[in-house]
Amino acid sequence: MRIAVGFKATPDYEALRAADWARATTDGVDTRYVRRVLDTFDESALELALRLRDARAERGLETSLVAFAVGGREADPFLKTLLALGYERVARVDPGLPVDETGAPGGAIAGLDFAPSAAAVLVAACTRELGGDLLLLGCRNSPADDGILPFFVAESLGRPCVTQVTEISPAGTQDLRVTFAADDGLVRATLRTPCVVAVGNAVVSHLRVPTLRARLATRDAPPAAWQPADLGVDITDVAAREPSVVTALAPVERSRAGVVIGGATPAEKARRLYDAHLRAALEEL
Secondary structure: OEEEEEEOEEEOHHHOOHHHHHOHHHHOOOOOOOOEEEOHHHHHHHHHHHHHHHHHHHOOOOOEEEEEEEOOHHHHHHHHHHHHHOOOEEEEEOOOOOOOOOOOOOOOOOOOOOOHHHHHHHHHHHHHHHOOOEEEEEOOOOOOOOOOHHHHHHHHHOOOEEEEEEEEEEOOOOEEEEEEEEOOEEEEEEEEOOEEEEEOOOOOOOOOOOOHHHHHHHOOOOOEEEOHHHHOOOOHHHHHOOOOOOOOOOOOOOOOOOOOOOOOOHHHHHHHHHHHHHHHHHHHO
């Protein structure tokens, strides 16, 4: 079985300065200096693929791992890490689209963030190029978080798709046992490949760390770099027909009010906490 995982390196929007958000309505948000991170669901998908490979190896089943990213060179450090972790082939495909409506580099309306149909064309093309009986994707990805990309990819590949998957284990040579979240709780099912699995709030959410020896052994193996034309696709027209047009971005206010409770001893602080904040609520019960 060959397992393919698609992911995207996204800017850490929590690290953006207030001045960048203030210019968002006119010049786009400049994210060039912001460190890139893996979306939680993408990171879970990458680790679940490694765990599925290990579980299949215990049963004597051959498994190969490949991974690809949609984006520019910002994905290279993650791809090199995956090589050190045992992924056999890694690649990235640059959409080659204008960065935003104004043409400013590093803008917030960048690439395919709000163009799921166009992104699905590239993801499906990468899957065909690298091969993959099982395609793992994150169920959502920042900043759009629309959750429809895996379904568009599955439709393009002609495969079934299961979303909100939290666990995967082998169930035979080409079958998988998956657990996914449904409206009425967790559901367990057996899937036959080829298929597309969109990973949700998985039990495992952190990618393992490769050893220094593994990093040194793969440091001279550069990831493959593709353009859409290398994969035989053209997404310009598809991206232009996307129904969503971003007109502005704004940060979400996450600050909370707080009160510092003073006192010379823990007992005194506990008494003040009870008298000022808890007594009235408890008396109403």
